[in-house]
Amino acid sequence: MARRRRKDDEHENHERWLVSYADFITLLFAFFVVMYSISQINEGKYRVLSSAIVDAFRSGNLPAPSTPGSGNANTMIQLPHTKPIATAVKGEARMRERQKLETLTGGLSKTLSPLIQGGQLSMRQDDEGIHIEIRDTALFPTGQASPLGSSPQLLATVARQLAAVDNQIRVEGFTDNTPIRNAMYPSNWELSAARAGSIVRLFMENGIAPDRLVAVGRAETKPTADNDSMEGRAKNRRVAITVISNTALQQSDVPAAGGTSSN
Template sequence: MARRRKRHEEQENHERWVVSYADFITLLFAFFVVMYSISSVNEGKYRVLSQTLTNAFQEPSRSQDPIQIGEISRSSGDPTGAEGSSALIQTETRFGPGTYDDDGSLDSAADEAQRLSYLAATIGDMLEPYIEKDLVDVSHSDTRVIVDMKNKMLFPSGSAKLSRAAVKVLRDISSILRPLKNQLQIEGYTDNQPIHTPEYPSNWELSAARAASVVHLIARMGVAPGRLAAIGYGEHRPIADNGSKAGRQKNRRVSLVILGMNGDPDRTIILPDGSR
């Protein structure tokens, strides 16, 4: 008689749900990582990208061949030093997007405004840690870019000697300004608290000395001295109420004004003989 083989019933696995649960948790984790990564947007770079794309799709090309303006300086730390790099990329990196004439000027006021916007965004990105601490403010218009720096970051009270933090900030700004051709005005401002010392008889002298200190430093950083001007306004152009401590802190500042290549009617000084 043949033996009946005992059929072994397969035992049901009651823990299969663990595999599906683990897959679900992994996908959920990946989802939140992606959501976090796309939520961290650099506003300055996004603004530059948006303006560049708008310009590319809405405006016709004015020149078939990009013109490289000036000589692109390369240092040991310049990542664009490879031979054969695109002249258009080099030009826009140094000068901002736009179409340039042979003399380095822009074809239109629209190009100039776009270039200044690009420049403001670049400086804003570089100085973002200081902007978040309310030590620096970067603004721009169609004719200029203004970098307002609070005196508490730049100078000790009643002094025109630059602090270490000021040297670092101005070194970073100078790396952007060095290859440009724009005229630069460094303007010093104080609050309305009177000062009377042998070195600074009034706020005029203090504000002018602070502006001159910034001019001397960025000139040593390689910015052409012929492009620089130091101006002291003292307490006479406040941006806040001097009646409060917070207002006085806002008024104590140094403004670095980058004038547009087409001139700035609001800040160009006209001499008595009509020259500028």
């Protein structure tokens, strides 16, 4: 009897470890199932999140998420406050750009002070950028497009200051409504475009990259004064140089630089 009881005890101990082993395998399987489930990434939502973050830092145009998160383990985290973040980034970029252009305006004012004091040049700054308007008599002989006198040296100094920034620059030539017809310029369109192109070429020769520049000839269009008087026609014969704000360029249809146009 003693021997039979000992054998029964040994048989019971052998079956008990199998139960423990089965419990261990079950727990291990459950562990790997959980790890696998939380490691899954919703690729579509990941791409949306990545694109949204890039947009926020580049332009600030980031839409708020339209659908709430489901709360599941494989759902990407929602960004409920992206508009305030985008607005702050956008506002900071606009402030830095404005400060940069204000510094540039101060330097240009000193360089161009003789023309400003003589009433031949006006300059202002707004959200689009820096606007410089120069009467044609300060730059060109009548009916010609080659800069005269000391104007090439003055424009070269301006060009070196503009070369220090990265903004695009638009140069526009304007005339009055008096027709012109000679062997070189059949109409005011050719004359205005040639004058704008002449200044663009001078800027390029003094360090401004060509892809930042555009020359536009506008002839007698967009007058600033009445062409019925001599004084009004003199005001309309001008060259306009616009240093375009980078923030304005991103938000509007400002003509891209890097070319020449007659309109």
